[in-house]
Amino acid sequence: MTVAIIGIGLIGGSLAITLKENGFAGHIIGIDASQENLDKAIRRRLIDEDMPLDEGVKAAELIILATPVDAMLTLLPQVLDLVEDQVVIDVGSTKAELLNTVDMHPKRGQYVATHPMAGTEFSGPEAAIPNLFDHKCAVLIDADRSAPDAVKTVQKMYESIPMTIVELDREAHDLHSAYVSHISHISSFALALTVLEKERDEGRIFELASGGFSSTVRLAKSSPNMWIPIFRQNRDHVLDVLDEHINQLARFRSLLIKKDFDTFYQLIAQANDIKRILR
């Protein structure tokens, strides 16, 4: 199958590696607003060739949108205007706003909204890695609004990696993503700023940083070009989760002020229940 990937960064580039490697894609066309990215992608052999948008969409059987989610709002209708019987998917982190823009598009049936739940804190074609998606979860969103054949093609693609497929509607997807992904990024950005600001006065504070610190602030390396559009589109859910997270921290604060370490102990024991989920 000939696959066109629009946006050859961490996600688009990693998908390119995987789908070529496992044989799902026989030929990969790269499309990107940045010629520099395309040149890098060719040098890294992520793609077989690059093309302008119109040409690439016409030449492909499957078109994958893997740009930041703000660019998708204009790109997706543009791509759907171009397609005849091709299948189009996106792999973005937010869905409600994007789906609202194409609900009435005559080619809506050929589009399947998806979100492969995997990533790293790096970006660009140089961040693309093999095996990023292996055995992770791929969400299909509002799949009942897509043509059954298009859904089947997309299921085959994710199963070829292999990924586990889950179906959600747009609201549930955006809410769940706020809880298990977006808030982790907000928390990391805030922790990094807290410690970086202290470092200005104290210096040398990072000499002592070890594995625990590294893992909680790792995501703070993530690019604002990717994350600001996500926070903008998923603002209401992110605000709800952020409020709850601040409330939890405020509860800890009040227990420390009252020196109520017994209740604090119980809460940590409850938090330990996360062992059930994370191995």
Place this chain on the structure above:
Amino acid sequence: MTVAIIGIGLIGGSLAITLKENGFAGHIIGIDASQENLDKAIRRRLIDEDMPLDEGVKAAELIILATPVDAMLTLLPQVLDLVEDQVVIDVGSTKAELLNTVDMHPKRGQYVATHPMAGTEFSGPEAAIPNLFDHKCAVLIDADRSAPDAVKTVQKMYESIPMTIVELDREAHDLHSAYVSHISHISSFALALTVLEKERDEGRIFELASGGFSSTVRLAKSSPNMWIPIFRQNRDHVLDVLDEHINQLARFRSLLIKKDFDTFYQLIAQANDIKRILR
């Protein structure tokens, strides 16, 4: 050298593996309030033999306290009462309160306060692993209050691993630890509770959790038996850092409410500066 380790858990047990492996310790005596832990430690060959406190301290040339920091407050003076010319160290995460309790002890010079900055979210002798401390940072605290020979022995021990040695006073140590270790744990516990409470209503929310979520909540698996005593002893610094962290999150919240994504973008770009410290 014969080394007695009091508290054969994650830290004591991992030190036992490393010091035996690199030849610094010829014989390791295990001391622990739990006979079950000692039996496990023998079965895992972490220690050569176990002894009661009095006997173990007398038989050793170097005594390492590796219990939770609340137990150290009574154990350290007790051990110093027992020693003649042995060297005693602790490896706990907080220092001001502990050092205050032995400032006037006649054997104060034979004691060196230390903090090897490494750990995992697991605990007990079964959590002990090789190479936990390799190339990490070991802090010596108020080393000018210890006899030069005692300090030299401890430096040799940490250099044998090898670890990088840094010196700080008790206040600076406890403040720095609050920033680069304790707040990360508070943040993880709070994130875990936020999402676990949501799961009760929504269910299935964790299906979507991937690497980013795992790394920010990994520390939430940590034992309250270790962490409550740390938060109790370092309460004032932890409260200060927690206040700053809540302020950062509240700033993000207010930017989201105002939809001021330009300022939010700038803050994320600033947080990205953490790349300078974490590779």
